[in-house]
Amino acid sequence: MAPRKPSFIRSLLSLHRYIGLSVAIIAIHLSITGILLNHTNDIGIDKNYINSSTVLGWYGISHPASLSGHKLNEHWISQWNDDIYFNKKIIGQSINPLRGATTTEHFFALATSETIWLITIDGDIIEKLNAPGEKLGDIIQLGHQNKFIVIKTEQGLFKADADLVSWQPIEDTGIVWSDMDIVPAQLSDEIFTQGHSISWERVLLDVHSGRIATKAGTFLIDLAGIALIILAISGFTIWFKRRRRQL
Amino acid sequence: MMVRLYLLSLFLLISLANSEASLARGVYQHPDAFLAETFADKVPKAQFIWFTGEVGKTVKSILSHKPASLRTRYWLQDERSVWILEEIGKDKPITVGFIINQGQIERIKVLIFRESRGWEIKRNGFTDQFKDITLEKENRLSKRIDSISGATLSVNAVTKLSRVALYLHSQVLKKDGT
Numbered sequence: 088m089a090p091r092k093p094s095f096i097r098s099l100l101s102l103h104r105y106i107g108l109s110v111a112i113i114a115i116h117l118s119i120t121g122i123l124l125n126h127t128n129d130i131g132i133d134k135n136y137i138n139s140s141t142v143l144g145w146y147g148i149s150h151p152a153s154l155s156g157h158k159l160n161e162h163w164i165s166q167w168n169d170d171i172y173f174n175k176k177i178i179g180q181s182i183n184p185l186r187g188a189t190t191t192e193h194f195f196a197l198a199t200s201e202t203i204w205l206i207t208i209d210g211d212i213i214e215k216l217n218a219p220g221e222k223l224g225d226i227i228q229l230g231h232q233n234k235f236i237v238i239k240t241e242q243g244l245f246k247a248d249a250d251l252v253s254w255q256p257i258e259d260t261g262i263v264w265s266d267m268d269i270v271p272a273q274l275s276d277e278i279f280t281q282g283h284s285i286s287w288e289r290v291l292l293d294v295h296s297g298r299i300a301t302k303a304g305t306f307l308i309d310l311a312g313i314a315l316i317i318l319a320i321s322g323f324t325i326w327f328k329r330r331r332r333q334l
Numbered sequence: 335m336m337v338r339l340y341l342l343s344l345f346l347l348i349s350l351a352n353s354e355a356s357l358a359r360g361v362y363q364h365p366d367a368f369l370a371e372t373f374a375d376k377v378p379k380a381q382f383i384w385f386t387g388e389v390g391k392t393v394k395s396i397l398s399h400k401p402a403s404l405r406t407r408y409w410l411q412d413e414r415s416v417w418i419l420e421e422i423g424k425d426k427p428i429t430v431g432f433i434i435n436q437g438q439i440e441r442i443k444v445l446i447f448r449e450s451r452g453w454e455i456k457r458n459g460f461t462d463q464f465k466d467i468t469l470e471k472e473n474r475l476s477k478r479i480d481s482i483s484g485a486t487l488s489v490n491a492v493t494k495l496s497r498v499a500l501y502l503h504s505q506v507l508k509k510d511g512t
Binding site: 214215216 | 364380403407420429
């Protein structure tokens with residue numbers, strides 16, 4: 088006697104069961120992460136940035152063990168990526184390297200190879216000046232002589248007047264050059280954390296979509312998505328067929 | 335064969351676009367050279383105007399944001415002034431030199447362009463539109479500036495800066511009692 092051919096409903100039920108069992112964990116994962124994503128603002132992870140080097144490593148982001156900067160009284164001027172920081176506040180961008188920071192009679196000053204920025208003691212920019220003329224060349228170092236700004240360029244040493252309107256060549260005497268130092272670890276960590284701006288919300292979103300596990304993760308979530316669609320259709324078909332049979 | 339041809343064209347197109355963008359970025363004229371050219375090597379002493387009080391409020395309303403610095407410098411000789419101003423187009427600041435003469439724009443020149451797109455604003459065809467423009471009611475320009483397709487943000491930045499330059503010129507002349 089030939090074996091009985093399983094009915095369509097029975098086959099569909101079996102498929103439904105196996106698919107259901109296979110995707111159960113992923114469905115729970117998608118539900119939990121989905122619910123959390125709906126409430127990122129409430130739980131505060133949208134503005135909470137990652138400082139775990141392991142998690143940052145997943146995104147291919149790494150930062151040096153320390154950051155160099157220039158100390159001005161109790162403040163730090165530093166550069167991370169293209170951002171210029173006054174303590175942990177970004178005050179502007181420069182693609183050119185930071186050459187130094189110094190104090191003058193009334194304000195702070197910092198220099199990149201191309202520009203000089205005058206800033207208040209609160210870190211507000213008073214003025215950004217282009218390097219003083221093509222003739223003087225790029226700024227190599229910044230310092231002060233009796234609180235007047237001094238720059239070292241390829242053409243020599245130059246001292247500015249109080250308003251940085253004119254520059255006079257000077258001898259290397261009594262100049263206090265800006266020194267590089269290591270930014271305190273707590274501050275550099277805050278700078279590195281801000282510098283990449285990857286929030287926990289972004290991580291959760293990538294966990295939800297599977298992107299956190301690169302292409303394999305995305306592929307798995309795609310498969311789960313297709314499986315859930317099949318599950319919904321098979322579930323509906325089974326219910327519909329059974330209902331018709333009962334009528 | 336067709337696929338290879340397509341890929342080759344795509345590669346050439348991307349290379350061309352990139353090389354054009356990188357060529358467009360840079361210092362077209364150093365601000366000091368612009369000043370020297372404007373004042374025939376007799377550059378007057380720089381003066382400052384602070385963005386405080388009414389001046390600060392007006393500049394903020396023209397730019398639609400707080401000015402990036404607390405003051406800017408200018409060079410004034412009789413009723414002719416030069417302003418070197420910066421405004422972000424999309425991501426990076428564009429440095430533009432303005433010559434204002436008796437309340438009218440005499441000339442503008444894009445001095446430093448740092449963006450990857452929108453460099454077309456450096457062309458004379460665009461900058462010449464600003465010639466003889468004055469400031470009207472509510473700090474509007476007396477003439478409409480034609481935009482450039484693909485460079486809208488850069489055009490907007492330069493247009494705003496021209497309003498700022500004209501406004502600041504009027505303020506320094508008022509202060510100067512001219």
